[in-house]
Amino acid sequence: MSSSSAVTPKRPHVVVVGGGFGGLAAVRKLKRADVDITLIDRHTYNTxxxxxxxxxxxxxxxxxxxxxxxxxxxxxxxxRFLKGIVTTIDHQSKVLSLHGDVSVSYDYLILANGVTTNYFGTPGAEEFGIPLYKRSDALKVRDTMFANLEEFAINGQDSDLRLVVVGGGATGVETAGALAEFRNDDMPTTYPELDRSRIHITLLEMAPHVLGPFHEKLRDYAKKSLEKRHVDLRLGTAVKEVRADGVVVERDGVEEFLPAGIVVWATGVTAHPTVLDWNVPQGRGGRVEVDEHQRVKGLPNTFAIGDISIGPDPLPQLAQPAIQGGKHVAKFIRAEIKGRTVKPFKYSDKGTMATIGKSSAIAEIKGLPRLKGFPAWIIWVGLHVATLLGNRNRFATMINLSSKYLFRRTHNAIVGETPYVVAKHELTISPSDKLAKERVIEARKTAAKRGR
Structure with missing residues (x-):
């Protein structure tokens, strides 16, 4: 069996696994260090x-x-960058093994590979639910939604369409709010033949409130903002099973089946299964256990940062802990090479925020009072655009968000490919007819009744 092996360079070789917030922060902090760096990721891009x-x-x-x-x-x-997936780690020899019979030696190893979706053993969740953790996941949600709408546009609404979002954290709330705004604001123009009252956005959360980490007043504001957008908010509701056509939920001991065209799974994360083969100590959620310097316990030259790590005082799985952890580890490595020491890592909580929709957000930012509404939303937009990597990304995102929120008459949606729809009933549409819209709606209602 052939093998491609990286020879350890004369300078210390730092290998960073994962090109997310933490991994890139560590790499950039080592820019002027007397080291060579290999950045490894399963994708060629950062999301x-x-x-x-x-x-x-x-x-x-x-x-x-x-x-x-x-x-x-x-x-x-x-x-340098290397695309690959780490399969095993030989800590004694300091060698990583990747898919494809590739091995990489290291002097320092930084694990910043993030986590993946946690389905909590819910039957059918992994098979039928769509997570929101990768680019391909987001595209699947988008294209499935438009496929459903185009089906209804041709064959009529002989049934309601429900889009279910599971999880009342930031991702779930933001997704449900955005879907509701699309239904409320865009569909009257882009899908005039559909009855919006038969399209439901349902947000399921097991806890008695959404956005648990926030202050009670901000949670209440978020709840009211979702309800204002006519989100079907179901708190204290557990998902018992996900099926191809919907979800089984339970509240107060009573089970109910909710038919759904899409189930977005936006609750909980856990370590990638491959971490089990890395021979590292794992704690809650499969996260790698680290000390006060983000060093993996028992492995002095190996570090873990960001979502994959868990220290003596567990940190939230957000961008800032990953970025600050990456910078600290880089600082530690630079100091150790020079024979110096650094103080233990101390996380500086700069706050957190979440948006519900246009002009509606909540924010808890260090040094500022609790914010909600338009001021929080402006900060949310500015911070997210500024945090993007690359000026081209910032510019494109700013243009697209401005088009969405400032120029509502465009009603433009960024879409992909949807499958062809086969009409279930004969239907003739005359584009020259001034009453085309009304006649199409009536024709579909008649066709739907005949089909029953």
Whole structure:
């Protein structure tokens, strides 16, 4: 069996697994260090996950929130990129094994590979639910939604369409709010033949409130904002099973089946199954256990940062802990190479925020009072655009979001391919008829009655 093996360079070789927030923060902090860096990721691009729901709801292009990882060499020559998936780690020999019989040696190893969707053992959730953790997930949600709408546009609404979002965290709330705004604001223009009252956006949350980490007043504001957008909000409701045609839920001991065309799974994360083969100590949620310097316990030259790590004081699985952890580990490595020491990692909580829709958001930011409504929304937009990687991404995202929120008359949606729809009943449409819209609606109602 042939093997492609990276020879350890004269300078210390730092291998970073994962090109997310934490991994890129560590790489960039090592720009002027006397080291060589190899960045490994299963994708050739970084995904800005906080805006995935905007792709799923047809407001952003997938390219707006993805950044080519090899582009990092434009401003940093001591790094190279390698596409691959880590299968095993030999900690004694300090060698990573990747798919395809590729091995990479290292002097320092930084695990920043993030996590994946947690289905909590819910029957059918992994098979029929669509997570929102990857670019392909967002595109699947978007294209499935438009496929359903086009089916109704041709064959009529002989049944209601329900879009279910599972999870009342930031991703779930933002997704449900965006879907509701699309239904309320865009569909009257783009799908005039459909009855919006028969399209339901349902948000399911097991807890008695949404956005648990926020202050009670902000949670209440978010709840009212969702209800104002006519989101079918079901709190204290557990998902017992996901099926191809809907979900089985339970509330107060009573089970109910909710028919659904799409089930978006936006609740919970866990470690990738491959981490089990890495021979590292794992704690809650499969996260890698680290010490006060983000070093993996028992492995002094191996570090874990971001969502995949869990320290003595567990941190939230957000961008800021990953970025700050990555910078600290880079600082630690630079200091150790020079024979120096650094203080233990201390996370600085800069706050958190979530948006419900246009001009509606909540924010808890260090140094500011609790914010809600338009001021929080403006900060949310500005921060997310500024945090994107690359000026092209920032510019494209700003243009698309401005088009969506400032120029409502466009009603433009960023769409992909949907399958051809086969008409169930004979239907003739005359585009020259001034009453085409009304006649199409009446014809479909008649066809639907005949089909029953």
């Amino acid at each position: 800005f996950q906080p805006l995935l729901y905007q792709v799923a709801t047809a407001s952003l292009n997938p390219g707006d929130i993805t950044w080519f990882l090899r582009a990092i060499r434009a401003g940093q020559r001591n790094v």
